[in-house]
Amino acid sequence: MHHAKDDENSDILKIEVAKKNNLRSWILVGLLVSISLIIGVLVVCFTVPKQDHTCQFKFRQTMKSSVVHSSQPRSIAVGDFNKDQQLDIAAANSGTNAIVVFNLDTNGTILTEQTYATGAGSRPCSVVVSDFNQDGYVDIAVANNGTNSIGLFINNGSGSFLPQQVLSTSSFHPSFLATGDFNHDNYSDIAAVYYGTDNIGIHLANYDGTFQNGLVYSTGYDSFPHSLAVGDLNQDNQLDITVANYGTNNIGIFMGQDNGIFINKYIYTTAPNSHPISVTLGDVNQDNHLDILVCHYGLGSIGIFVNRGDGTFASQIRYPIDSQYRLQLITVGYINTDQYLDVVIVDSENDRIHILPGYGNASFGALTTYDSVSGSNPSFIAVVDFDKDNRSDLVVANYGKNSIDILCDYSSKPSVRQTTYFIGSDSRPSSVVIHDFNKDGQLDALVDNFNNDYVVIFDGIGKGKFVQGDVYPTGMGSSPQYMCLGDLNADNRTDMVVVNLGSNSLGIFFGNEDGTFQSMKSYSTGTQPWFAALGDLDNDTYLDIVAVNLLSSSINIFLNDGSGNFSRQKTFSTGTASEPTAVTIGDLSNDGYLDLAVTLTTPASIGVFLGLGNGSFGDMIIYSADCGEFSFMVVFADLNRDRHLDIVITCPTKDRVFVYFGIGDGTFPSAIGFFTGSNTFPYYVYINDFNNDQHLDIATTCATTNELVIFYGDSTENFILARRYLTGNGSSPYALTTADLNHDEHLEYVVTYWSTGYFAVLTEYDAAEFSNQFSYNTGSAPHPYSLATGDFNDDNQTDVVVANSDADSINILFGLNNGMFSTPIIYSTGTDSSPQYVITGDVDKDNHLDIISLNAKENTMSIIMNNGNGSFAQQKKYTTGSDSFPSSIVMGDLNNDNRNDFVIANKESDSIGFFIGFDYT
Numbered sequence: 001m002h003h004a005k006d007d008e009n010s011d012i013l014k015i016e017v018a019k020k021n022n023l024r025s026w027i028l029v030g031l032l033v034s035i036s037l038i039i040g041v042l043v044v045c046f047t048v049p050k051q052d053h054t055c056q057f058k059f060r061q062t063m064k065s066s067v068v069h070s071s072q073p074r075s076i077a078v079g080d081f082n083k084d085q086q087l088d089i090a091a092a093n094s095g096t097n098a099i100v101v102f103n104l105d106t107n108g109t110i111l112t113e114q115t116y117a118t119g120a121g122s123r124p125c126s127v128v129v130s131d132f133n134q135d136g137y138v139d140i141a142v143a144n145n146g147t148n149s150i151g152l153f154i155n156n157g158s159g160s161f162l163p164q165q166v167l168s169t170s171s172f173h174p175s176f177l178a179t180g181d182f183n184h185d186n187y188s189d190i191a192a193v194y195y196g197t198d199n200i201g202i203h204l205a206n207y208d209g210t211f212q213n214g215l216v217y218s219t220g221y222d223s224f225p226h227s228l229a230v231g232d233l234n235q236d237n238q239l240d241i242t243v244a245n246y247g248t249n250n251i252g253i254f255m256g257q258d259n260g261i262f263i264n265k266y267i268y269t270t271a272p273n274s275h276p277i278s279v280t281l282g283d284v285n286q287d288n289h290l291d292i293l294v295c296h297y298g299l300g301s302i303g304i305f306v307n308r309g310d311g312t313f314a315s316q317i318r319y320p321i322d323s324q325y326r327l328q329l330i331t332v333g334y335i336n337t338d339q340y341l342d343v344v345i346v347d348s349e350n351d352r353i354h355i356l357p358g359y360g361n362a363s364f365g366a367l368t369t370y371d372s373v374s375g376s377n378p379s380f381i382a383v384v385d386f387d388k389d390n391r392s393d394l395v396v397a398n399y400g401k402n403s404i405d406i407l408c409d410y411s412s413k414p415s416v417r418q419t420t421y422f423i424g425s426d427s428r429p430s431s432v433v434i435h436d437f438n439k440d441g442q443l444d445a446l447v448d449n450f451n452n453d454y455v456v457i458f459d460g461i462g463k464g465k466f467v468q469g470d471v472y473p474t475g476m477g478s479s480p481q482y483m484c485l486g487d488l489n490a491d492n493r494t495d496m497v498v499v500n501l502g503s504n505s506l507g508i509f510f511g512n513e514d515g516t517f518q519s520m521k522s523y524s525t526g527t528q529p530w531f532a533a534l535g536d537l538d539n540d541t542y543l544d545i546v547a548v549n550l551l552s553s554s555i556n557i558f559l560n561d562g563s564g565n566f567s568r569q570k571t572f573s574t575g576t577a578s579e580p581t582a583v584t585i586g587d588l589s590n591d592g593y594l595d596l597a598v599t600l601t602t603p604a605s606i607g608v609f610l611g612l613g614n615g616s617f618g619d620m621i622i623y624s625a626d627c628g629e630f631s632f633m634v635v636f637a638d639l640n641r642d643r644h645l646d647i648v649i650t651c652p653t654k655d656r657v658f659v660y661f662g663i664g665d666g667t668f669p670s671a672i673g674f675f676t677g678s679n680t681f682p683y684y685v686y687i688n689d690f691n692n693d694q695h696l697d698i699a700t701t702c703a704t705t706n707e708l709v710i711f712y713g714d715s716t717e718n719f720i721l722a723r724r725y726l727t728g729n730g731s732s733p734y735a736l737t738t739a740d741l742n743h744d745e746h747l748e749y750v751v752t753y754w755s756t757g758y759f760a761v762l763t764e765y766d767a768a769e770f771s772n773q774f775s776y777n778t779g780s781a782p783h784p785y786s787l788a789t790g791d792f793n794d795d796n797q798t799d800v801v802v803a804n805s806d807a808d809s810i811n812i813l814f815g816l817n818n819g820m821f822s823t824p825i826i827y828s829t830g831t832d833s834s835p836q837y838v839i840t841g842d843v844d845k846d847n848h849l850d851i852i853s854l855n856a857k858e859n860t861m862s863i864i865m866n867n868g869n870g871s872f873a874q875q876k877k878y879t880t881g882s883d884s885f886p887s888s889i890v891m892g893d894l895n896n897d898n899r900n901d902f903v904i905a906n907k908e909s910d911s912i913g914f915f916i917g918f919d920y921t
Contacts, residue, residue: 070095071778073397075380079129079138082159087386090140091397091404091778092124099142100778103159108774110828116161117823122147126177130188133209141190143174150174154209167211172197180230180239183260191228191241198223204260222247231281231290234311242292244279251294268305273298282332282341285362295330295345306362324463333383333392335410348377355768368412370768376401402778407770415767416725420758421458421466424449429752431482432759434739438515443741447759448480455480464742472517478503486534486543489564499532506547523566526552535585535594538615548580548598559615577602586636586645589666597647601630606649610666625671628654637687639696641715650700652681657700674719680705684736690747701733730755790840790849793870801851803835810853833858841891843900854886884909
């Protein structure tokens with residue numbers, strides 16, 4: 001009977017051997033190898049002519065291979081190098097003194113990856129592509145800043161390139177390149193920024209792929225040009241050049257003549273301390289004239305110079321991005337689907353890419369931001385239609401991560417960016433308050449450490465950031481549950497009230513002038529106080545305190561005598577076993593007296609106490625709703641602009657926020673529930689205008705789904721669920737407040753995370769998203785694991801192949817006639833393949849050495865056939881078995897059929913595997 005299992009094992013005969021038999025097998029293999037080595041040595045000894053002098057071994061130091069260094073790509077360019085109608089990528093790797101070329105297929109898969117040296121210490125920093133010798137193939141030019149040269153790589157017609165031709169730039173350091181036909185001879189010329197010498201250079205083509213020495217143009221004393229852009233600004237059919245002058249805070253325009261000569265004609269200021277670092281051209285107002293766009297490194301903004309139609313420009317229109325950002329590159333493209341030119345900006349320091357969608361009239365929509373991987377430091381972007389969908393895609397060089405990303409299919413959505421602050425292990429923070437305690441103009445954060453019996457102030461240091469400051473103990477076993485602030489003793493200083501659930505007390509910390517606090521003064525409450533609020537309940541102008549007691553089902557009123565003492569106390573029942581959880585204060589009946597609303601657990605409802613103006617209250621009025629097992633949090637606000645306070649509560653087990661709309665007499669005839677989502681468990685609620693539309697909105701923390709949910713209001717009784725922001729797995733968001741922490745006129749959300757012991761600042765932004773992404777490694781610390789030698793191109797020189805386990809590649813270095821080796825040619829073995837062992841041999845009996853690689857992580861063997869000219873075919877892979885971790889291989893004819901077979905040692909599966917050869921051709 002034929003079994004499917006037999007088919008699975010037809011390629012590979014795998015023998016599992018017991019541990020006690022392993023030694024015998026290895027001895028057998030070892031003997032075979034040893035015998036082969038002995039025979040080889042004897043053959044050499046008896047056949048090589050004897051020398052009449054003693055052979056002395058001498059060694060000299062050779063150049064280290066660049067494969068051990070991080071590549072640090074500075075620049076990229078895109079072109080179809082192998083004429084397969086698919087765009088390929090070239091990157092300038094400043095860390096390895098090389099360029100890397102990726103030939104890609106239509107799916108974005110790497111067909112070949114080849115590295116070409118630019119010379120020791122060259123530090124290539126800018127790369128451009130064009131057909132420099134007019135042979136129909138795209139060539140590459142690179143600015144070698146470290147060796148004062150421009151390197152030219154001429155395409156050999158197959159998508160690979162000849163060794164670098166060097167064009168000296170004399171004493172000038174080229175740092176940025178652009179191409180264009182400056183003298184109308186149909187050959188691409190090169191314009192270069194000469195860093196540090198306040199010049200640019202024009203290199204005219206010689207028609208054979210070589211270039212003339214540069215014509216040097218001054219950009220002005222201390223101008224420090226950083227970037228240039230090429231385009232016809234005045235529609236005279238002559239290419240002009242625009243330069244971003246970092247040092248002198250301006251842009252300079254060189255108007256082109258018909259002979260490749262330029263006139264330094266215009267200078268436009270970009271604002272003091274703006275430090276323009278990058279410039280690009282584009283028609284942002286659809287008048288068929290190129291406008292100038294520049295990004296300001298010093299101001300965190302961009303500038304638009306609108307073309308008047310004659311090559312002169314209107315004064316700069318400045319668009320702030322963020323004064324905290326250090327923008328480094330600007331370019332344009334059609335990123336969305338509206339046919340208007342959009343702007344792309346790189347913020348390398350913060351690992352962000354910003355997109356400004358254009359409106360076609362030199363104005364722009366809301367900024368969207370793509371958050372790259374932390375530490376990626378994007379350094380350059382090429383904008384092209386990579387996937388041929390008539391929309392621009394982004395090709396990004398990531399200097400910090402040694403990689404290239406292709407980002408396709410742009411969209412945007414609201415999101416938040418988190419900054420978290422650790423309070424303490426197992427702290428269970430349940431309350432947060434924002435206030436400028438030390439009066440330094442920066443808001444600070446006060447949070448509780450419920451499990452460790454203290455509250456702590458995090459001092460604001462500007463830009464919405466905090467550092468941990470003073471800690472205030474609340475007593476052993478006190479379990480501080482909630483905090484509120486106010487001036488309790490009329491000294492114009494902020495005091496703090498802490499609800500200590502564990503010690504059944506209120507703790508009062510009186511404030512000092514410097515923003516610190518005195519030792520805690522304690523007042524007893526009922527059992528398990530849960531919440532507190534401040535207000536002048538007896539109309540004596542002093543703040544009083546109301547506390548709700550969960551287990552004793554009561555509220556305590558602490559009346560202030562004016563000096564911060566609260567000797568007068570009153571207690572009001574909220575009903576047997578009602579278990580109140582929160583309280584808020586406001587004038588619900590419009591009589592000038594403060595009233596109270598309390599959330600009750602049993603029944604799930606709210607209780608309203610109407611104030612009498614003397615610290616006493618009428619009987620509690622209960623308002624029920626379909627609130628599930630309990631209500632939790634309560635706040636007041638006039639949501640519908642009728643000048644009557646409304647009540648908002650959270651109902652966690654019902655997954656709803658309920659709004660009781662007031663009619664001005666202290667009654668609430670109707671309630672509307674707003675669904676927060678299944679199993680969300682909304683806890684805290686906060687009211688503010690979150691989207692700056694002059695209407696109050698509702699925000700609530702959802703503990704079980706780790707979300708912040710926001711309802712936008714329209715000042716009627718309607719609210720729409722507008723935003724869901726994830727706070728992180730297992731965070732359990734709890735307490736919530738908002739404030740403009742970074743003075744940008746937008747509110748940040750401040751949330752405590754009950755489960756993780758952090759509080760977080762959530763900053764809203766419009767997130768740029770790309771549904772289709774590719775990423776390519778440009779080379780970083782590849783960890784060479786194994787090597788083998790052989791003559792791969794039949795030139796009688798020894799070549800080397802290296803298995804790079806961390807780079808998922810093999811490198812081939814062709815031997816030269818002087819004991820040196822060529823720049824490595826890189827062949828990918830596949831993502832996470834981790835090649836760790838490599839050998840060579842003529843697998844297919846064509847008299848050309850092939851390469852065999854063992855890929856440990858992928859549990860495969862790769863066979864890479866030699867094409868006969870030193871190039872290699874696509875690899876063929878064979879599985880070595882699940883979790884086998886192949887670690888060593890030998891090749892030989894095991895069954896005397898004149899075909900090569902393989903024996904593999906599998907480290908993790910304690911086995912050896914046999915691949916029996918057949919005709920590989």
